[in-house]
Amino acid sequence: MTSKNKKESNKKDSQLIIRINGEQRDKFVSMCEDMDTSAAREIRRFIKEFLAENKDKD
Template identity: 70%
Template sequence: MPEKKKPRKKHLKDSQLIIRIKASDRDRFVSLCDSLDTSAAREIRRFIRDFLKEHEDQS
C-alpha cells in the first residue's frame, strides 16, 4: 500500500533573516524567551508582523 503524503503547511516559512547582535544580548533574550515558555524565533516573527502592521500605510 502506498504511503500517504503529509499535507503541506499553508504558510511555509521559506526565508531567513540573519542579524548580528552582541552574544550577551542574544543569550539574555533566549533565556528570557525560555523562561516565558516561548522561542526567540517566535518572538522575532511576532515583532516583525506587529511592526509591519503598524507601518503598513507607509509602504
C-alpha cells in the first residue's frame, strides 16, 4: 500500500453520535487530557481494537 493509499484509508469522513452521562463524559475527557490524548482518539482506538477482536464474528 502506498503512502497515498494509506492516507486515504485513514481519512475520517463519518461521525458517530452517542448519548452518555455528562459526568462520565467529563471524567473521560479529563482523563484523556491528563494522559495527553484526546477522547476522539481513544474512542477510535477502542473501535479499531473491538473490530480486530471480533472480526471472525462478522
